[in-house]
Amino acid sequence: MDLARLAHRHRSNTAAEGEPREHKRGHGIHLPSTISNVLQLHLEPHFPSPLLRIHHRGDDSTDCSTARRNTPIPSARKSIGFKWRELHGAHDWDGLLEPLHECLRHELIKYGELTQATYDAFDAEKHSRYRGSCFYGRDRLFPKLGLTRHGYEVTSYLYAMSNIDILDWVVRPEVAGPWSTKSNWMGYVAVSNAEETSRIGRRDIVVAWRGTVRVSEWYKDAQILFKPLRGDAKVEHGFLSLYHDKEQSSRFNEESASEMVMREIRRLVKIYGERDEEVSLTVTGHSLGGALALLSAHEAAAAAIPGLSHVSVISFGAPRVGNREFVKELEDRGVKVLRLVNKQDLVPRMPGAVFNEKVGKFLHMDRLKLWYAHAGVKLKVDASVSPFLKHHPHGPQDLAGFHCLETYLHLVDGLHSLRGGFRKDAKRDIALVNKWGAALRDDLHIPSGWFQASMKEIQTDSRGLLVARRREPEDVPQPPRSPLTAPCN
Structure with a gap:
């Protein structure tokens, strides 16, 4: 089947999931009438963040958060209370991966989108006064990004030191600003609300970790240096430093990321445990965030928190983190x-890729405790099966596309079986793949990097001059010293 016909079928299946949509007749490739066919971008001096304006069907316009909410849900929100332990690895996902179980697909995309929020809301703008922070206050994060449908509420933000010796894994302000020159926003803790708790069969605490801003950082900064964790278990020293470092004089890192996340997990487990609710912990992250997810899951499990019944990790494009003893401790x-791995993504081979793939293969040294090892069960996706992605990278930007989280979510949406092609009833808008990158085929005419951060917005001040938009008071970063005291209903 040619690309035009497949894209037309993709559009038709997507439209069938929601209310009927009008489509204009035309030539060439037909794409879903959510984001794909409405990307006519223009800048205005004043409108709600983010900066991107989307004209829907040519007769009205909405900001990106509205379009994001209108993007079709990947699958029906079925009740999974009877099956949640199996979906979270009670039997190591036996029988759920080949072919991919539809309920598992939905859960993977849900956690992936909760992780994607850490990129979409991250201020990496070079000249921003708040560079390295989150664009939004914690009660506005999901509403601004159109993620309230997933049924979680953010209870705490997580920060890590930005002046530790791991170079470009974090960003630093280049202009004097009002918040911090020593910290980076690295993610958040959220908890399922009453409706989602009923659907999934338990109260779910989610920890979502942000990854690296640029994939090129891996090639420059990955270091083959272990640091002892406990006993014979060792992990990559940069990951552990990012997770454990703190500074007494820092407004945002008087506590380490480790201390922040553990304090919040204990608080939430206590609240819902006192209600006699079953509580699970799902830690998710992409890239570097996948490494931090393993560290925090290991710490939470080791703490044996009373009332915490299950700990699982869903990671996307994550590197190796520790040695085999570390993996054994997790088990x-x-x-x-x-762990989800794209066949064309190089990051899951790091750190220690050269040593493990080359030395381990030819000298049979891969069993030594000093070598890095992956944890858990692998779910492999393959970019080559998607008719919408570039298959022959021509430069670093295309290689980065294989690592992009939105590419992973696109491939999960299209995955049925590793022995089959891209499924015909995939529902997720393919334009999301180019949100931050350029992984889609050029002949689809979807602009690369179309998602524009809100702090790039220019507005007119009282003198009529164009100036950078100031943040709303509720979006100015606040030190993580007073977590929410009221639980979700």
Whole structure:
């Protein structure tokens, strides 16, 4: 089947999931009438963040958060209470991956989109006064990004030191600003609300970790240096430093990321445990965030928090983190890990890629404790099966596309079986793949990097001069010293 016919079928299946949509007749490739066929971009001096304006069907316009909410949900929100432990690895996902179970697909995309929020809301703008922070206050994060439908509420933000010796894994302000020159926003803790709790069969605490801003950082900064964690278990020293470092004089990192996340997990487990609710912990992250997810899941499981019944990790494009003893500790403590790996993505081979792939293969040294090892069960996706993606990279930007989280979510949406092609009833808008990158085929005519951060917005001040938009008071970063005291209903 040619690309035009497949894209037309993709559009038709998507439209069938929601209310009827009008389509203009035309030539060439037909794409879903959500984001794909409405990307006519223009800048205005004043409108709500983010900067991107989307004209829907040519007769009205909405900001990106509205379009994001209108993007079709990947699958029906079925009740999974009877099956949640199996979906979270109770049987190591046996029988759920080949072919991919539809309920698992929905859950993977849900956690992936909760992780994607850490990129979409991250201020990496070079000249921003708040560079390295989150664009939004915690009560506005999901509404601004159109993620309230997933049924979670953010309870705490997570920060890590930005002046530790791991170079470009974090960003630093280049102009004097009002918030911090020593910290980066690295993610958040959220908890399922009453409706989602009923659907999934337990109260779910989610920890979502942000990854690296640029994939090129891996090639420059990955270092083959272990640091002892406990006993014979060792992990990459940069990951552990980012997770454990703190500074007494820092407004945002008087506590380490480790201390922040553990304090919030204990608080939430106590609240819902006192209600006699079953509580699970799902830690998710992409790239570097996948490494931090393993560290925090390991710590939470080791703490044996009363009332916490299950700990699982869903990671996307994550590197190796520690040695085989570290992996064994995760297994012994009952942490269930499902790691999604794109066949063309190089980051999961790091750190230690050269050593493990080359030395281990030819000298049979891969069993030594000093070598890095992956944890958990692998779910492999393959960019070559998607008719919408570039298959022959021509430069770093295309290679980065294989690592992009939105590419992973596109491939999960299209995955049925590793022995089959891209499924015909995939529902996720393919334009999202180019949100930050350029992984889609050029002949689809979807602009690369079309998602524009809100702090790039220019507005007119009282003198009529164009100036950078100031943040709303509720979006100015606040030190993580007073977590929410009221639980979700």
